[in-house]
Amino acid sequence: MNKVRVIFHIDEFAKWPLLLANLRNLVNVADITRSEIEVLANSEAARGCLDAGEYSAEVSRLSGSGVMFKVCQNSLNGQNISLVELNTNVKVVSVGVLDLIERQADGLAYIKP
Template sequence: MDPRVVFHIDETQKWNLIINSVHNLLLSYEGIFPNAIVEVLANSEAVKGYLLDGGIADSHTMEALSQKGVRFVACNHALQGMKITKEQICQFVKIVPAGVRELVDRQMEGYAYIKP
């Protein structure tokens, strides 16, 4: 069975760490687990990392990772709390109603949970 992993970020200063961790995980799986499922869930202030203009995270690297199959997810409650609209975030980001629900659902599906 291929691994399923959800990375959880809720602090803006940890975006580089998350992106590097996702990248390193994918590299370690090359040729071994080609169908690994990796999701990055941002809630709280970390949703600012998905902003198109002035985002905290490297959107070019995130987009490249999304093209490799990494799913980037944002909590709608956090977006609303930060007054961020769907139009202000990267197009490859999926918005879910509640980040905590997303984490629970993924863990119930057997995803490994990583929070640096």
Template sequence: MNVNVVFHIDESAKWELMLKNASHLVQVADTPGSDIRIVANAEAVRELVPQSAGSALPAMQELAERGVHFAACNLSLNSFGIRPQELVPFAEVVPAGVLELALRQREGYAYIKP
């Protein structure tokens, strides 16, 4: 099953739930042509710093290895004083999380927010 999905995470407390949802989707929809993305903004960008990710880091790494794309909002990073080089190596920095979400939805991606 070919799917294009963008997960939106903006609350630190929701990372575990969101990662489980993404993992379940990858298990059933990991086919060529599928594109699964996770966009973090607001306080949720902090968990993309390895020292802050805690127990979520292994799940993030596994998803990244399976082709899930992680994006961090640059505006949120700036508001928390986080430099892009502090992020996990598989996270891409996008100018604004809300813009990334809007662009992906315009491209037909399904939007999921836990």
């Protein structure tokens, strides 16, 4: 199994099915116990982090497999999404683009489906 360090960036709501397929495929081949697999959602893609949303069950399942999901607070504010509406497996970061910059500086590969 492969050790991976990667952050997926999603900013388009329509790309959630592709993102989730990429994550499922990666989780099947990566050594999850030694890997860092993160997702940062911003812009309109923040809606994919809603607890009542169509992707909530898959976000929860993948989170249980070791994938870390994060969403940008600025994007939530811009779309009038409150914290109580989010899937409980999603962490909020204050500035999504800053998180992307920091994680890439930490050595994580960047993928944008």
